[in-house]
Amino acid sequence: MIEALEDDRDFKCWWAGKIAGATMGVAVAAGCGLATKKTKCLGIGWGVHTTIADYISDKCNGAQNK
Numbered sequence: 001m002i003e004a005l006e007d008d009r010d011f012k013c014w015w016a017g018k019i020a021g022a023t024m025g026v027a028v029a030a031g032c033g034l035a036t037k038k039t040k041c042l043g044i045g046w047g048v049h050t051t052i053a054d055y056i057s058d059k060c061n062g063a064q065n066k
Contacts, residue, residue: 010061017057025049 029045032038 013057013060016060017053017055020056021049021051021053024052 025045025048028048029041032041032044
C-alpha cells in the first residue's frame, strides 16, 4: 500500500515539474522570439523547460520524503 502511494506521489511531482517547466519554457521561447526573431529561441525554451521541470520534480520529491 505504501509503495503504491509513493509511486503516485512521484508521478504528481513529475507532473507538477512538467507543468511549471512548460509554462516557463513557452514564456522564454516566446519572449526570445519576439525580441530577436531567431529560431534558436525554441532550443533555449526547451532547455529552460527541462531545467525547471527537473528542479521542481527533485524539490517536490525531496520535500515529500522528509
